[in-house]
Amino acid sequence: MPVAPPKAFFRVLDEIGPVDAVGIEERVAKYTTRSIKKEAKVWGLRKAVSMVDLTTLEGKDTPGKIDSLCSKALHPSDDPTVPTVAAVCVYPSMVRRAKSHVADTKVRVASVATAFPSGQLPLKLRLQEVRSAVTDGADEIDMVINRGAFLSGEYNEVRDEISAVVEACGDAALKVILEVSELETYDSIRVASFLAMESIREGDFIKTSTGKTSLNATLGNNQVMLEAIRDFYLDTGTAIGMKPAGGIRAAKQALQFLIAIKETLGDAWLTNERYRFGASALLNDLLRQLAKEKSGAYQAPYYFSDATDSY
């Protein structure tokens, strides 16, 4: 039986305003009817490449896997007009290895931390994990919020924990994963977005999901979070970044997400300093589409290195 949302929920919702699910889905359906052609398409595909956080988060990750991920990140394509990706995203144990490849390049090392993906460890240990990843060379930390505390209405606990992680990050940028599928409603996603944004710094991100649950980034929850970022920015002047993660596998989807940014937050967010894609398979499809724009024909998947589903 569903439990009624806690009172704290309505206090926050009252202040920031609710979300209408039908309206959100109608809005994002319009993004999918935009027709992006020619130069605009090439620009969008390249921009999307530069926004990818190339990710491997598996129990079977090995140093060898990290090596190949990093060389792909630094050299996605033989085409010199294709940029490098924004970052590689790995588990804390792999940060050193990744850093050794990408140090002194534009590619950053992002590490998930705070007992990713569940977050179910004592705070002390989660903070220790963050500090250790930063010490090992992580430029960015992807944390998960305490969904247990959020769903039981303990918002101060959620905020305090995020603030503690911000402190542990030092100079590293922080991405706060809301894990939207566990929050369930658009209202909750909006509330959680604001809780996170109130605790983090300009240049930090909010992020949809871990990629470890059934439902990940959709245009709908991306839109709810973009609108939250917009409302927060216009209110406070603090520009927060956004990272949809999981489920974006096709270049066409990535372009639709870019259209959502262009028409919701505007040009200032069309940069990897403020927008990222957490993805693994997406990069190869972007490269494939870029090659197709150049030659007019689709190449076989095996023309693109590491064309496996696993990375």
Next chain:
Amino acid sequence: MPPLASPPPKSSPRSGRPRPELIFGDLWPYDPAPETADPKLKPRYDLFIDGKFVPARGGKYFDTINPATEKKLAEVALAGPADVDAAYQAARRAADGVWGRMAGRERAKYLFRIARLLQDRAREFAVAETLNGGKPIKESRDFDVPMAAAHFFYHAGWADKLEYVAPGRRVAPLGVVGQVIPWNFPLLMLAWKIAPALAMGNTVVLKPAETTPITALKLAEIFQDAGLPPGVVNLVTGAGATGAAVMAHPIAAKVAFTGSTEVGKIIMRSLAGTDKKMTMELGGKAANIIFDDAPINQAVEGVVNGIFFNQGHVCCAGSRLLVHEPVAEAVIAKLKQRLRVLRVGDPLDKNTDVGAINSREQLNKIRHLVDVGVKEGAELYQAPCPLPARGFFFRPTLLTGVTQSHRVAREEIFGPVLSILTFRTVDEAVEKANNTAFGLSAGVWTDKGSRILKMSTELKAGVVWANTFNKFDPASPFGGYKESGFGREGGRQGILDYAKLV
């Protein structure tokens, strides 16, 4: 990584620090994405009478143009009284001889066939509709053409179930029906008119709007392909005089009109004292009401959809925004922001949100009423978008600070112009919304279900949308209160308006 473009510095009066602004610039312009399907236009269209294309007896033609380029698309026969009479004679023969006697399940087959043929040629029809009317291709493609087909499908389903239209009563067709339709949804209005009439067993003489006759005449080709018996649908093209002849013809057992309240009144006056049945779907000045607990971002989206859909050429457009005072400032700021992202331009471009105004005459009317609004003290905001050099275009426009006594709050502008008023209490919202000669539609935006139910009973409008706007379905009856007309189109009630109870 390149440094971020910084927003234009503009200090806020209170804190002195730059006010945060969003930049909707040209960092990522979309390339033109024109729809390329062939509309298959003929250089000249004749009248469609008795199943055949025939020239007008007067031998005259008039030009029909593309309002986005002002270029001629085709020439169309100008029907005179003799042509209208020939159309009515053919319609009567068809009503008495074939269509009125045919079993409903047989009539259904024709309607299904028309719907399917229209779907088969959907892209072609969408392009023709956009060329002739100026509406964006995404609307003709995703709304006008599919909805027109849906109306034929829906009413085809009724044709063999007419004994359930009026439980306990038997229904019979009226005979010949005269119909005149407007230029804002040329194909869709035609489907709204023809499909229920035909399903019920009536035959039709219809006049498309003077500026947008092409898709109707293209649909006549489909009637031929579908083997529709001659005379069941007759199309006569022309201007006001032709329309008057269609409305006044003695054979017409019923007339149905969709258009302006002004013309509707003229028709009703001319038909006073006759035994013709009438339905009128006339103008509107719908209130779109936003309460302070509404989901504001989605409400703004709905308001934009409510007034800028089809350049505001919609009789049920949400042209009066009533916004609760506590959120008025926020709503207006968000509306202005949203307007900056609207794409106005070539209607054939798939990325165009707002297309061309239907005619120079309408453009002048919109300009005039906006001038009047500004003179009366309303504040003007227009989207800063570039407009094409040729063609009839008007920037999406907001008028703030409007009060009930302003003409722009009372008169239908029928263009992309939103008049914004505020209110303090629920009762005041109801009173202001109902304080109009019209009553076609209304919208309510609130998170509170009980308030939606209360508003929907108190608002005197034929349709009340809650947390959405401009939603249509063939099964849902549509029509007005007061000077927005009478009679319903769609659903069981719509069929009943084309039936005689026996």
